[in-house]
Amino acid sequence: MKQAVEELRRQAAGLLKEERVKCVIGWTQGTDVARAVPFFATSVRQAARLTWTPFCVNNLSKYLLNHRYDNTPLAVVVKGCDSRGINRLVQDRQFVRERVVVLGLPCGGMLDREKVLRVVDPGAALQEVEDRGSEYMLRTDKGEYGFEKREALLSKCLECEHNIPVVSDLMIGPQVPSPAGSGIDRFAGVRELETRDPAVRSTFWDRHFARCLRCYACRNVCPACNCKECSFEQAVPGWQQGACWLSKRNHPGQNYLFHLIRMFHVAGRCIDCGECARVCPVNIPLRELYRKVMKDAEELFAMKTPGTDPEEVPLLSTYRTDDPEEFS
């Protein structure tokens, strides 16, 4: 991945130097060996701190929203899955495509931080990463470590649909093979939940939602959640506070409503970047919830994963005169 990192830094520096963009949104090495954090490079010098490792898991497209109403030209670095977020924002008319330079990175998959930290000392300094197709080789100052992709990748990467960004202005680094395991059912998790008895399934979600802290991290990280003011934060008359069906109260029933309403708000729009589940501090398997809708949309209406095509119309806003209307 050394070649890609160098090219990324060079391109970013070029964009900043020519003042084509005010800021390049990318990642830089985090506080430990298995962490990369979002980084906003605004000068050529800062561009040299950008990095690209199998820990660059954050979807950076969401950060574009911070600039939706100003005119600053920006560049953003995206992986395949994140690139669908660009399309999401453009389709939702939250960002003008021409205002952003999309730097696409072909991605060999993201390593599961926890699995890496079981082997590698967190304090080690990451020197180089090599993508060998079926495994990653991490070179640190404390030794070399090999990680079999099949074993150590995030589960979403094993279900990867687009490892090459679907939208980009500049493709950076060499093409790499998709980390998706052959013969893997993308919706295996959803299917497994579907086979459960409704009562069991209900208890499953009840127990997860009861643990929700209402921290809204899932919402804040989601590129499909781009309302100006979230319905959960809108000022409501006093008599509704805490008693109404849309409340901020942390209570199992209210949490249930929060998650289901969020599910409907992203239905047909969720780009399946998996960030919601990653950021959840109590590990609610949110991704499976949204993917249930995605799976149904795919099976019933042959909808591609939202964000795949910049021209598509979200499922729930689609009206086709030749719809068979099987329900009438």
Added chain:
Amino acid sequence: MPRTGVFVCWCGSNIGGVIDCPETAAAASGFPGVAFSTDYKYMCSEPGQNMVIQAIREHRLDRAVVASCSPRLHEETFRKTLVRAGLNPYMLEMANIREHCTWVHGADIQQARIKAVDLVRRAVAKANRLEPLFESEISVTRRCLVIGGGVAGIQAALDVADAGHEVILVEREPTIGGNMVKLDKTFPTLDCSACISTPKMVAAATHPNIKLYTYAEIEKLAGYVGNFEVTIRQKARYVDHEKCTGCGTCWEKCPTRVPSEFDAGIGQRTAIYIPFPQAVPNKPVIDREHCRYFATGKCEICAKLCPTGAVDYGQEDLVLTEKVGAVVAATGFGLFDWSRVYGEYGYGQYPDVVTGMQFERLVNAAGPTGGKLLRPSDGATPRTVVFIKCVGSRDEAKGRRYCSRICCMYTAKHALQVLEKVPGASVFVFYMDVRTAGKGYEEFYQRAVNNGTVYVRGRVSKIYQDGERLVVRGVDTLLGRPVEVDADMVVLATAVEPGSGAAETARILGINTDQDGFFQEAHPKLRPVETHTRGVFLAGACQAPKDIPDTVAQASGAAAKVAGLLSSKWLSTNPMIATVNEALCTGCFLCVPVCSYRALEPKKITERLPGHPPREREVAGVNTGLCQGCGACNVACRAGAIEVRGFTNEQLLAEVDALCQ
């Protein structure tokens, strides 16, 4: 604090006979915001309304709840009462304790009493949060578009035109007249169909207020009630109707022969043709698909023979727009294609198995046989004729589940016509039921029976050709035994279905279709000629299967509605429509495609926020003329920026809250 008045109506014994209205009124007096409550035998009556007005004045009420019947019935009445009392008409909420309570829960009085109180509590909760709403006015273009030149369209056009308004009549076929002019005679009087429809066609074509477009289709309808703009495509006729005199030389000499649509495929026409001799306009068009010149580049016989040089192969479709204030859809019906599914009747392979419409052309004096009843295969006179009813109607498995309404009567008419034209003929009718509701209809049916028609109750299971005869096998369910008839000809009463292109027309007009594909009226009883799109009305069989008297009656009804709408230069708009909270709107415009009335459009606003320079951005805007207040956008808006006035989230949640207490 609101001062709500609650008025509980007995509706005679409709409500008062089931629940105790004084008790309900007493219960309501304890609800939050209620300053006064009472009950009365007939709240909608003159003394009842006066009581409401008096209570409003005496108790300084600023809003009212009327607990009575459906708002569909009397909401308008009580709104006017509020205006007379000096209140905003929209400060009224109705609690439907008749249809929703006493009529359906009469058997369980105790529960009905509880439910009535709950429904009143709900209405009070909403009333407490009502806001005054104000109507605005839009101008009206005093012209009307009528789509379809059948008897419905002609009648509607004539009535509107006689009322003094200009009418644009658009017909997609080369002639007006529709299906009625194809018929030979009309039941139950047996008068000649052409004799009563052709004069109407001429009247429509020559009326000074009617502008006629034949061989034209509507492509687009933009705008809203009072201010529509319709795009019409005048299809190329390849004949200049300005020059053409209708002399007929061209269609006499045209070498191409194709089955005539007007004759339901029984007769033939040429490639340059008029559909029938009495067509209006009586000038030909060229059927490009079959014309020899367009196929091979050679021929041009019509152009050479035309004395006025009217044939113009280079003519192109013309797209024009017209401004109108109202639209009448009178697109008529089509007939069920039985040959696709009825294998037992031979899939259309036997030439002597014909449809009712083909039979009409066979017995029509202006038809291909000159009115002689001759069977299609060999031109012999059929001695035994079998009629089969409900072919495609009332048949969920193969066709439509509804009754086509006209077949019983026209089959009786056909039976009489066979008996009259072929003395000594035997006529058998296989039927499921005989339905003859209508003035003089039962008598007409009895006449067919008395004249010797044999009615056999049962379905036909098979028809097959045996030499020159058709063997019809069926069952007589009244006798409980199989029957077999050797017939010379079989006539199928095929189902009436929506005309071809009805779904597309509905889409263009922004109106709904019902489950069978007919246009949906706004209310089956109280608003039968209106649609949910204001300013669009329905006439004739495009709404449901209808016979000629009903079609003409509905067309005149639609015309009366149009005349009412166009009678004034100004129109007040419904204030209960969507509004956009521009601060919340993100401008994603996902509401735009869900609006079936095309009432939402992007709009630029300048936003000023503290600490930021003013910025321009796009948000959704509601066209108050187009919006019908259906609320689809309300649901589509994730940000919760759209609300429907009179049905705000706050009001609805208060209602739910009140019901859940």
